[in-house]
Amino acid sequence: MINITLKQLRYFEALARHGHFGRAAEACAISQPALSMQIKEMEDVLGATLFERGARQVRLTHFGEVAVERARDILRSADELGDLARASRERLVGRFRIGVIPTIAPYLLPKVIGNLKESYPELDIHVRETVTPKLIQELKEGRLDTAIVALPVSESSLEEIPLIQESFVLVRTAGEANLPLPNADSLKEMRLLLLEEGHCFRDQALSFCNLPSGPPREVLDASSLSTLVQMVSAGMGVTLIPEMAVPVETRSAPVSVSRFETPEPNRTIGMVWRRSSPLASQLTEIADIVRRSAEPMPHQ
Amino acid sequence: MINITLKQLRYFEALARHGHFGRAAEACAISQPALSMQIKEMEDVLGATLFERGARQVRLTHFGEVAVERARDILRSADELGDLARASRERLVGRFRIGVIPTIAPYLLPKVIGNLKESYPELDIHVRETVTPKLIQELKEGRLDTAIVALPVSESSLEEIPLIQESFVLVRTAGEANLPLPNADSLKEMRLLLLEEGHCFRDQALSFCNLPSGPPREVLDASSLSTLVQMVSAGMGVTLIPEMAVPVETRSAPVSVSRFETPEPNRTIGMVWRRSSPLASQLTEIADIVRRSAEPMPHQ
DNA sequence: TCGCTTCGATAAGTTTAGATTATGATCAAC
DNA sequence: GTTGATCATAATCTAAACTTATCGAAGCGA
Missing domain, CATH: 1.10.10.10 (Winged helix-like DNA-binding domain superfamily/Winged helix DNA-binding domain)
Incomplete structure (x- = not known):
């Protein structure tokens, strides 16, 4: 024409x-x-x-x-x-799709979103909460702009930067507060409640106990940390939860929280995005915001 | 840039x-x-x-x-x-500016505009009524698209096409209806009421009587044919009016209308436009519409 | 892990479109 | 009739856009 x-x-x-x-x-x-x-x-x-x-x-x-x-x-x-x-x-505008794993989302997102909206008022933020493999898949397909997950992800097409390192803490019933702290091996013998398959946190917990990940165990697997803590308070066993979940999850439950001795079990939380993403420069800025959103939490 | x-x-x-x-x-x-x-x-x-x-x-x-x-x-x-x-x-659209001289406008325009609006519903018609020299001026300056005037105009930059030829008729008081018809020379001796200077119709009437156009005469000059007829009915003299004005102007006035013997005084009414006008082809169509609007009038 | 294939980027060469200067035609004004 | 202003046309040149050929990276199957 x-x-x-x-x-x-x-x-x-x-x-x-x-x-x-x-x-x-x-x-x-x-x-x-x-x-x-x-x-x-x-x-x-x-x-x-x-x-x-x-x-x-x-x-x-x-x-x-x-x-x-x-x-x-x-x-x-x-x-x-x-x-x-x-x-x-000059500034980030338009739709911004962020993915977060379930063991982070409820504790970190409120603050992250608040801070993001403050820094980028014109940003239209969409959140996707699911397990790491799905997030990575969607990220690679361009259906997400970034994801907050536990590192490492080890995908060559993805950039990953660490944000915070957080420990896992032991959750027992309130009555068990003064019992001696179990070590990795003795945990194996206890009734350790875990998340269902697919959650990276399940694997990290198992790994700490030197147990193989994979097949479901005898004890019922939960779909959220909140359920895990409730089950602990009901006397069904013990569990591990990440530090950032403590304030929210143990507020209204009669449980005791104990830190392990060093070396504490821990995970590295980071952000990942496509290396080819044109938002790369802004994403490092956003990573800073997420880091600042997370930092004060352990001390609160 | x-x-x-x-x-x-x-x-x-x-x-x-x-x-x-x-x-x-x-x-x-x-x-x-x-x-x-x-x-x-x-x-x-x-x-x-x-x-x-x-x-x-x-x-x-x-x-x-x-x-x-x-x-x-x-x-x-x-x-x-x-x-x-x-x-x-394909079709004429937008603003269309048409100029008409005062001795035509009241009698021809209602029908012309009606027919134009019928043929070109999307036409935004603007009318300008004034004497020929001003119309020609505005036409050449591009402030009009066409004008309906008495021919000839004889401007090299303008195209002119004749539409209708119409006679002038004599208007006398009702009581004079049976008096013999004056000829051109005897008209000269009567109190001939005329339009004010600038109107081409004034010059055409004077020309018919073999009188020089130009300087105002002793009798008061009128600004419209309507006034002329009213003055005639008041006994102030006689006048000439174009045929197409008869139905409108003599309807409610006690006057008599007489046609002259051949050769009747007459004028040629035509349309003019800039030769350079891109509307040229449509203007000939419009000329047809104007011609059809005028034709039945002498017989009605 | 090694070709193999797909797909976008790059390079070199050709064509086309857009620009320039010079000139022509028209018309109004003097 | 001559002159000056103004837009169109002509001839030429340049720069942009397109083509074919080739490269390089990445996914995919054996």
Whole structure:
């Protein structure tokens, strides 16, 4: 399809404004014949006359009058596209899709989202909460912009940066508060309640106890830390939870929380994104915000 | 000012639609490298990334998503400009400024405008009523599209086509109805009431009586045919009026109307427009409409 | 892990479109 | 009739855009 060009529209608008080929050409920084030819070309393509060439003046035809309004619309729109681009370079705007694993989301997200909205008011934040493999999948497919997960992820196409390191703590019934602290091996002998398969935290806990991950164990697997703690308070066993979950999960449950002796079991939480993501530079900024959102929590 | 081109926007839209350089290029009927280069150029000019090039797929960035909507707006607008042009070629649209002399306007215009609006419903008709020299002036300056005047105008830059020929009739008091018909010379001796200077009809009447046009005469000059007829009915003299004015002007006045013997005094009414007017072809159509509007009048 | 395939980027060369300068035609004004 | 202003046309040149050929990275199957 042969068509008009934006350049022609600019020339056209200038000629409509000046009503004079010479001066319009000067305004466009081109020669008068160049302008004449482009206007003629545009009239040919449109199949309609834009200007009535009088001996002493150049006037818009009726169609020209209608056309110049339309042309100004188009030119303004095109210029605004440039403005839009500039704006998008300076600050993060538009939709931002963030994925978080379930053992982090409830404790970290409220603060992260609050801080993000403060820093980027024009950001339209979407949250996806699911297990790491799904997040990674969606991330690689471009359905997420970033994900907050436990490191390492070890995907060559993904950039990963650590944010915080947090310990796991032991949750027992309130009555067991003063019992001696079990070590990794003695934990193996206790009724250790765990999350269902798929959660990385399940594997990390098992790993701490030197147990193989994989097949479900005899004890019922929970789908959330909250359930785990409730089951502990009901006397069904003990469990491990990450430090950041303590304030929320043990607030209303009659359980005791104990830290392990060093080396404490722990996990590294980090952010990952596609290396090819054009948001890369902004994502490091966002990582800072997430880090700041998480830092004060252990001390609160 | 360096800027994007409509072509780039079309390529961009195609790539956004297909998510694949090869297929988008095919859809645009260009080679894949050509598309790659134009997209790259566009990204450079905008200073923002439009697509995230994954190994196996091409995805819009957030900015790209915003941009493609804007691009579609622009492209649609540009296409509509073509539609607009096509529409304007087929039928007359927009503002249409018509000038008419005062000795025609009241009698012809109602019908002309009615018929014009019927034939060109989308026409925005503006009427200017004044004497011939002013109409010609405004016509040449492009402030009118056409004028209905008495011919000839004899302006080299104007096209003129005759529409109708109409006679002048004598208006006397009702009591004078049976008096013998004066000839041109005897009219000279009567108290002939005329329009004020500037009206071509005044000159035409004077010319019929073999009197010089120009200086005002002793009798008060009127500014409208209506006034003339009223003055006649008041016994102040006689007058000439064009045939088409008879039904309107003598309806409620006690006057008699008499036709002259051949050769009757008469005038040729025609339409004029700039030869350079791009409406030329439509103006001949309009001339037909005006002619049809005028024709039945002498017989009614 | 090693080809194999897919797909986008890059390079070199060709074509086309747009620009320039010079000139012509028209018309109004003197 | 001559002159000056103004837009169109012609001839030429340049720069942009396109083409074909090739490269390089990444996924995928054996």
